[in-house]
Amino acid sequence: MRLWLPAASSMSHEVDYLLIALTLIAGAVLALVFGLMLLFVFKYRAGSKVDRGALAKKTWRLESAWTAATLLVFFALFIWGANLYLRLSQPPADALTVYIVAKQWMWKAEHVGGQREINAVHVPVGRPVQLVMTSEDVIHDFAVPAFRVKHDVLPGRYDVLWFRADRPGTYDLFCTRFCGTDHAHMTGKIVVMEGPQYQQWLEQNGTSGTLVADGKVLFMRYGCNGCHGGHGTVRAPSLNGVYGSPVPLSDGTTVIADDRYLRDSILMPRSQVVASFAPVMPSFAGQISEEDLIKLIAYIKSLAPENHS
Amino acid sequence: MSTTVVEAAELEKSYLVDKSTVASWLLTTDHKRIAILYLGSITFFFFIGGIAAAAVRLNLLVPEGLIPSAETYNRLFTTHGVIMVWFFLVPAVPVSLGNFVVPLMLGARDLAFPKLNLISWYLFIIGGIIELYALFIGGVDTGWTFYPPMSTSFNQSHVVLAVIGVFVSGFSSIATGLNFIVTIHRLRAPGMTWYKMPIFLWSLYSTSVILVLATPVLAITLLLLGFERIFRIGVFDPAIGGDPILFQHMFWFYSHPAVYIMILPGFGVISEIIPVFCRRRLFGYKFVAWCSVSIAVISFFVWGHHMFVSGQSLYASVVFSLLSYAVAVPSAIKVFNWIGTMHKGFIRFDAPMLYALGFVGLFTIGGLTGLFVAALAADVHLTQTYFVVAHFHYVMVGGMVTAFFGGLHYWWPKITGRMYPEMWGRAAALIIFIGFNVTFAPQFLLGYLGMPRRYHSYPPDFQVLNVLSSAGATILAAGYLLPLGYLTWSLFRGERAPANPWGATGLEWQTPSPPPAKNFATTPVVTEPPYTFPPPELVQNRV
Numbered sequence: 001m002r003l004w005l006p007a008a009s010s011m012s013h014e015v016d017y018l019l020i021a022l023t024l025i026a027g028a029v030l031a032l033v034f035g036l037m038l039l040f041v042f043k044y045r046a047g048s049k050v051d052r053g054a055l056a057k058k059t060w061r062l063e064s065a066w067t068a069a070t071l072l073v074f075f076a077l078f079i080w081g082a083n084l085y086l087r088l089s090q091p092p093a094d095a096l097t098v099y100i101v102a103k104q105w106m107w108k109a110e111h112v113g114g115q116r117e118i119n120a121v122h123v124p125v126g127r128p129v130q131l132v133m134t135s136e137d138v139i140h141d142f143a144v145p146a147f148r149v150k151h152d153v154l155p156g157r158y159d160v161l162w163f164r165a166d167r168p169g170t171y172d173l174f175c176t177r178f179c180g181t182d183h184a185h186m187t188g189k190i191v192v193m194e195g196p197q198y199q200q201w202l203e204q205n206g207t208s209g210t211l212v213a214d215g216k217v218l219f220m221r222y223g224c225n226g227c228h229g230g231h232g233t234v235r236a237p238s239l240n241g242v243y244g245s246p247v248p249l250s251d252g253t254t255v256i257a258d259d260r261y262l263r264d265s266i267l268m269p270r271s272q273v274v275a276s277f278a279p280v281m282p283s284f285a286g287q288i289s290e291e292d293l294i295k296l297i298a299y300i301k302s303l304a305p306e307n308h309s
Numbered sequence: 310m311s312t313t314v315v316e317a318a319e320l321e322k323s324y325l326v327d328k329s330t331v332a333s334w335l336l337t338t339d340h341k342r343i344a345i346l347y348l349g350s351i352t353f354f355f356f357i358g359g360i361a362a363a364a365v366r367l368n369l370l371v372p373e374g375l376i377p378s379a380e381t382y383n384r385l386f387t388t389h390g391v392i393m394v395w396f397f398l399v400p401a402v403p404v405s406l407g408n409f410v411v412p413l414m415l416g417a418r419d420l421a422f423p424k425l426n427l428i429s430w431y432l433f434i435i436g437g438i439i440e441l442y443a444l445f446i447g448g449v450d451t452g453w454t455f456y457p458p459m460s461t462s463f464n465q466s467h468v469v470l471a472v473i474g475v476f477v478s479g480f481s482s483i484a485t486g487l488n489f490i491v492t493i494h495r496l497r498a499p500g501m502t503w504y505k506m507p508i509f510l511w512s513l514y515s516t517s518v519i520l521v522l523a524t525p526v527l528a529i530t531l532l533l534l535g536f537e538r539i540f541r542i543g544v545f546d547p548a549i550g551g552d553p554i555l556f557q558h559m560f561w562f563y564s565h566p567a568v569y570i571m572i573l574p575g576f577g578v579i580s581e582i583i584p585v586f587c588r589r590r591l592f593g594y595k596f597v598a599w600c601s602v603s604i605a606v607i608s609f610f611v612w613g614h615h616m617f618v619s620g621q622s623l624y625a626s627v628v629f630s631l632l633s634y635a636v637a638v639p640s641a642i643k644v645f646n647w648i649g650t651m652h653k654g655f656i657r658f659d660a661p662m663l664y665a666l667g668f669v670g671l672f673t674i675g676g677l678t679g680l681f682v683a684a685l686a687a688d689v690h691l692t693q694t695y696f697v698v699a700h701f702h703y704v705m706v707g708g709m710v711t712a713f714f715g716g717l718h719y720w721w722p723k724i725t726g727r728m729y730p731e732m733w734g735r736a737a738a739l740i741i742f743i744g745f746n747v748t749f750a751p752q753f754l755l756g757y758l759g760m761p762r763r764y765h766s767y768p769p770d771f772q773v774l775n776v777l778s779s780a781g782a783t784i785l786a787a788g789y790l791l792p793l794g795y796l797t798w799s800l801f802r803g804e805r806a807p808a809n810p811w812g813a814t815g816l817e818w819q820t821p822s823p824p825p826a827k828n829f830a831t832t833p834v835v836t837e838p839p840y841t842f843p844p845p846e847l848v849q850n851r852v
Contacts, residue, residue, distance in 0.1 A: 002758065002770040003754070003758075004758075005757065005758050005759060011686075014686070015686050015687065015690050018684060018686055018687050019681065019687055019690070019757070022680060022681045022684060022687060025677075025680070026677035026678065026680065029673070029677055030673060030674065033644060033648065033669070033670070033673045034670060034673075036648050036651075037648055037651065037666065037669060037670070040648070040651040040654065040656065041656055041658075041666065044587070044651065044652070044653055044654045044655065044656050045655075045656050045657075046588075046655045046656055046657045052653040052654075052655075053653060059592060059593045059596070059649070062593075062645075062649065063593050063596050063642065063646075066641070066642065066645045067638065067642055070637075070638050070641045070642070074634040074637060074638065074680070075634065077634065077680060077683075077684050078630055078631050078634050078683070078684070080684065080686075081630060081683070081684030081685040081686050081687055081688070082627045082630055082631075082685050082686075083686075084685070084686035085617070085623075085626065085627075085630075085685030085686040086623060086627070088686055088689060089623050137458070137462075137463055138456075138458055138459035138462075138463050139458070139459065139553055141618065141693060143759070143761065145690070145694075145758065145759025146759075148686075148690040149689065149690075150618050150689050150690065150692065150693065151618050151620070151689075152618055152619045152620050154547070154553060154554070154620055155548065155553070156548065156553075157547070157620070159620050172759065172768065174759065174761045175761070176692075176694065176761040176762075177456075177693060178383075178451075178452045178456070178459075178762075178763040179459060180383075180459060180463060180464070181379050181380045182379060183379075183383070183764065183765070184374075184379060184761075184763075184764035184765040184766045184767065185766070
């Protein structure tokens with residue numbers, strides 16, 4: 001039996017402090033409520049002859065006092081929780097990316113170097129890791145209690161979760177969004193390793209190609225280079241250096257080209273058309289598997305900005 | 310109130326024996342008889358849902374799960390959720406206790422639309438039969454939340470039938486809500502101004518507003534879900550062009566206010582019981598009354614707190630967190646006011662009061678743990694774990710079901726004309742309180758440790774707390790079976806109840822127990838505000 005939970009990420013302690021504060025406040029209020037209730041129940045029981053004094057009094061003073069106190073405490077808790085949540089939701093720029101594809105009832109992880117694993121994710125200690133996650137079927141949820149992180153994994157889009165593991169070890173991974181018959185078996189392990197061991201693991205599990213190399217092959221196979229390669233007859237926006245940069249759209253708005261934008265542009269090309277280009281790209285929805293999409297996007301991300309010499 | 314009114318009414322036959330054919334019950338438009346029909350129906354569903362809960366707790370005794378099939382387990386907890394939410398908790402207090410006492414408290418002869426009241430019971434029964442049929446032919450394994458695309462594109466169970474059952478019973482909710490709103494506006498006795506109404510009526514009025522405004526959204530959501538499943542119209546499944554988050558927004562737009570549909574009537578019951586058994590006016594009457602209304606209003610703007618990890622916008626989450634804290638303020642105020650009412654009271658410990666004390670304790674724990682899950686970063690860790698399961702059971706079962714039992718004991722003499730056995734009533738209240746805490750307190754810890762909800766099997770580390778919880782559930786089950794036994798016994802052997810066994814002030818106590826078919830021989834006139842304690846015979850006890 002275990003009655004404590006390891007705190008293994010940079011956020012674990014901060015979340016625990018918030019939980020401890022909440023527990024103390026809840027404990028104090030509970031003690032007050034139960035204390036007063038027991039006191040009154042004993043002191044003012046029907047048989048007791050204690051002096052009850054005068055009857056009706058004005059109540060608005062007391063009412064406004066406890067309303068104000070409640071509001072104040074609640075507002076402080078809100079600020080604390082929201083601040084931490086916003087930091088918990090924004091991955092640092094230097095985070096290492098690992099791609100997660102969920103399906104009934106397993107977790108598939110793909111590393112940038114092409115390493116693939118099932119129901120396990122190996123990560124280095126002390127380095128921010130961002131998971132770019134999607135699902136092939138229903139909604140799942142990637143939860144690592146030891147890191148105090150959790151996020152739904154939806155089909156048809158990318159969701160991002162990040163953490164920085166601070167203690168080497170092996171931690172539970174649970175699917176926490178009910179996803180069908182074997183939901184309870186959709187579990188796995190997060191293996192946090194020291195730098196050298198992590199490098200060793202990467203090398204031992206390396207495959208023929210990295211995500212980028214595989215993506216380049218797919219870029220040819222799906223004919224992307226026909227238009228986006230710069231030599232075709234169809235005018236299409238260049239993809240060199242597009243990742244992370246602002247893209248002006250035909251409706252006048254601008255988006256930052258992140259994983260989600262690249263994905264949507266492949267599957268739903270007409271939803272966000274780049275300014276001054278005709279909406280001629282066909283949709284690849286249903287033709288590319290989630291794993292191939294990840295490789296394609298990895299390749300597009302690797303394309304260096306053009307030289308305007 | 311003059312005593313001549315009471316005597317005149319006693320000449321009439323009670324509503325129970327007024328007519329005695331089966332048709333006189335099944336076609337009755339008497340709100341009291343419909344309340345009895347409803348009371349029987351929801352008790353039946355409570356035990357169906359309870360059996361499913363018992364099976365769930367039994368399964369979790371061992372890490373690998375006692376029930377061999379995960380699918381069976383999934384169907385069991387879905388059954389528990391669907392039946393308990395829509396066929397017990399949502400209707401429970403309004404349709405049984407509410408139906409019975411609302412016209413009596415108002416000094417009216419019936420609800421504004423007696424036939425609509427009967428229709429609402431039939432809709433409830435039709436919905437219930439469809440739901441039971443869906444269960445009987447195999448059940449549903451989506452969880453009571455029916456999240457797509459699992460429920461629409463990846464599920465072989467009887468989702469459509471289950472959804473139709475809920476859809477139909479929703480109209481019964483709307484009819485009841487509408488009936489209460491019109492009744493409270495139009496049928497108050499002469500002299501009964503809004504501020505002379507008992508708090509139970511304020512609570513039911515607020516509940517009714519939510520029922521009427523939120524239930525149609527549920528109907529639309531379930532309809533779209535059915536369309537997507539049957540006709541493959543892409544609304545929620547991204548594979549056919551839908552958005553699964555849209556479903557969550559629509560579902561919780563109903564289902565969060567629904568939490569207040571369940572708990573507000575409980576607040577009302579407790580606000581009736583505490584003043585009577587403390588012989589004190591309700592502390593801060595106007596605050597308590599307006600707290601009900603403000604909860605009803607704010608409850609419509611907090612649904613997004615169910616979606617902090619679902620992928621909705623970060624800023625939406627921040628706003629929903631703030632509003633969730635806002636909706637907790639009026640609930641906190643109510644707790645303080647109930648305790649204020651006990652101050653300098655003459656407190657008696659009859660069973661209804663024991664239930665009320667239990668309610669205040671358990672609801673406070675439920676409310677305080679709500680602060681944990683309203684804090685964004687804390688919710689990320691706790692949501693979808695047993696912490697949340699414990700939190701909402703403290704509110705729904707520790708709070709609402711305890712209040713229902715309190716109200717049932719409190720109005721039992723009025724409803725049946727018989728007293729329940731007092732010692733048994735007190736024993737059951739105590740057993741339920743203990744059993745409840747042993748069942749659900751360990752789940753807070755389980756949730757913090759990370760045990761996900763809706764798991765058929767779990768890591769062995771979690772076993773001790775699960776066994777403790779299942780042991781508690783056994784005590785709780787015994788506590789719930791006791792009233793079924795002694796209340797049934799009291800129907801035949803209970804002591805005859807006087808008109809006003811508790812020395813209460815409401816109009817429902819100014820007519821005989823059980824009341825005559827037409828409630829009052831002459832329409833009462835209200836001159837006093839509610840809860841005008843202490844009555845003279847107690848004043849002389851004071852030093």
